[in-house]
Amino acid sequence: MCFTVNESEFPAVDIFVTTADPILEPCIITMNTVLSLLAVDYPAGKLALYLSDDGCSALTFYSLVEMTKFAKLWVPFCKKYNVQVRAPFRYFNSKSTPMEDDSTNMGNFARRSMLQLRGRSHVMVIQILLFSVVSNARTIHLLLRVSGVMTNAPLMLNVDCDMYANNPQVFLHAMCMVFGFKKEENYAFFQFPQAFYDGLKDDPFGSRFADAFVRIFAQLLFLAFYNMSNEDLHKMFGNSIELRESAAQILSESNSKIENRRSPSNFIEVGLLYGSTTEDVLTGLGIHGRGWRSAMTSTDPLAFLGCATTTYQSALTQQKRWVAGLFEVLFTDKNPLLLTVKGNLWFRQALGYFHLCLWAVHSCLDIAMLLGILERVVWEWEIWDSIVHDLEIRSFGFVVCAGMQIYFDVSKHSASFEKYVT
Ligand SMILES: O=c1ccn([C@@H]2O[C@H](COP(=O)(O)OP(=O)(O)O[C@H]3O[C@H](CO)[C@@H](O)[C@H](O)[C@H]3O)[C@@H](O)[C@H]2O)c(=O)[nH]1
Structure with a gap:
């Protein structure tokens, strides 16, 4: 079946990027992720990006401010020249860059072009909200609440801070899945496989998870579609415009309540489930357990690329956390x-x-x-x-x-x- 959808009918998407530690997760990588997501092929007015920093780092904030200045040049540049790799650190490191001849140097070309495009940029707004949260699940949970008040998009994309969008059409691919099924209302979330651009030769610590079977089950990136009608959304979050006026009050309420949600028994109806360090798997189970379905796609080029762990210590810590978290799931009501x-x-x-x-x-x-x-x-x-x-x-x-x-x-x-x- 072949059908076309007018751009104005594209659904809005709230993008959540989480970061926690500017040393372990360098700001430059996080900002590249943000830039790659802001530059995807999708109507600009339909995207809202929320970056949370659990480390409350001044460096991350400063980088964000600087990044928005650069984004005003970078995003129109990518769109005008249909740049394929939209994370700047990958674009400027591209091996195909002819470095010898200065006139054709990609860096100089980009700089000149971006200067010409100055002034045609999109308006970008940064808002800072202060909360105290201590895990990825809680952070996403909070972002859900905040975005519910501010933009309230029916679709949500969640990426780690080191996972940049490697395919500029990733949102269009996602929409094909969201609206491509006969019973689309039965589908809750859509995934892209986790893939890495770096890592050690022969992957001695198994960080890249070359085995397809692990990739299929790794619920590490997902685009969640809450399958809520406008009526449901209205019931759950209220009218966004009205709520915006009382945002401060609502946000402070959600801030105080969030601390009471430590116990897994305090099940939260909308958001990620707590009770395991692999909250993504637990949540996936919860969703599948309610009879909803999910789908996964792999695009060419790959949709997202991230950093693999490269030291024995970090690989061990990461895998221990996953293994323990997954085992924990068996002892929850989501067994x-x-x-x-x-x-x-x-x-x-x-x-x-x-x-x-x-x-x-x-x-x-x-x-x-x-x-x-x-x-x-x-x-x-x-x-x-x-x-x-x-x-x-x-x-x-x-x-x-x-x-x-x-x-x-x-x-x-x-x-x-x-x-x-x-
Ligand atoms: O207190 C925290 C801890 C982590 N994070 C962020 O959460 C993401 C994932 O954390 P990380 O320590 O990098 O865990 P990984 O093991 O690399 O992540 C995989 O495993 C996690 C647990 O299953 C999933 O949440 C992730 O999506 C998945 O990529 C990163 O962006 C972090 O910055 C926070 O925002 N706050």
Whole structure:
């Protein structure tokens, strides 16, 4: 089916970028992410970007102010010359840049062009709100409330501060998914696979997660569509114009309430679920458990690219947090099997989620396999090669391999996500 939609009918999107530490997550990277998102191919008036800084860093604020000055040149430049890589640090580092000849130097060309475009820029407004929050889930939660008061877009895009938009048409691809299904109202969120532009050779710490099965389940980036009619939105957040007038009061209320939401039992109807450090998976489970569906697409070029962990310590910390967070999910009321029985999670979806949540237990299989190999070596040395024992080891190896095979199969064929390759 082929149909066209007038630009004026495009839905508004609120973009949430979260940052927490200007040292671990350098401002220059965050600002590049913001610039790449501001420059995407989408009607400018339909986008609102919210940047939260849990570190309350003056450096981030200063960078933001400087970035907006640059954005007034950068965004029209990207649109006029249809620049494909819209994160400046990637554009100016591009290997295709002819550096020898000054007249064709991409940097000089860009500088000249941007100066010519000065004055044709979009109006940009920075507003600063101060809150005290301590996790990504709480931050996004707060951003949801704030954006509900300020722009109240029906669509939301959430990206980490180091995930820049690598495909300028990413929003258009997303809209194809949002409105491309027969029963679009059944779809709650849309994902793009997490991919990285850097990282070490051969990925020794597994940071890039080259294995497709991990990518399919990694709910790391998502575009959430709340499937709320205008009436529902009005009921939930009220009329934005009126609320804007009383924004200060509402925001201070949400600020005071947010601290009372530490307990997972305090379920919040709109927003991310608390109760696990991998709040994205928990929330995804909650959404799927209510019978809503999701879809994933991979575009060419890839929609978003981020920084991979490059040190043993950081990779270990990150993976430990994920593994622990995913295991925690099993002990919440969002346990996949529980949701199959009590909720609307499909059994195959539950198996897929189980596979992911049992990541911590995978290490037992790895250790068992290692012990099997070691034992085998020892037996070889002892020239004690009884056929019976050989059979034991073979059957043990088979069980391990079969178990792993099942994991791979389940993850590949799980119906959790419908994959559309555009
Ligand atoms: O108190 C915090 C902690 C983190 N963040 C931001 O949250 C994002 C993700 O945090 P990070 O420490 O980079 O976690 P990762 O393990 O790299 O992130 C992956 O795993 C998280 C937990 O599942 C998800 O929230 C992320 O979307 C996903 O990319 C980053 O932009 C942070 O700046 C905050 O805003 N406040």
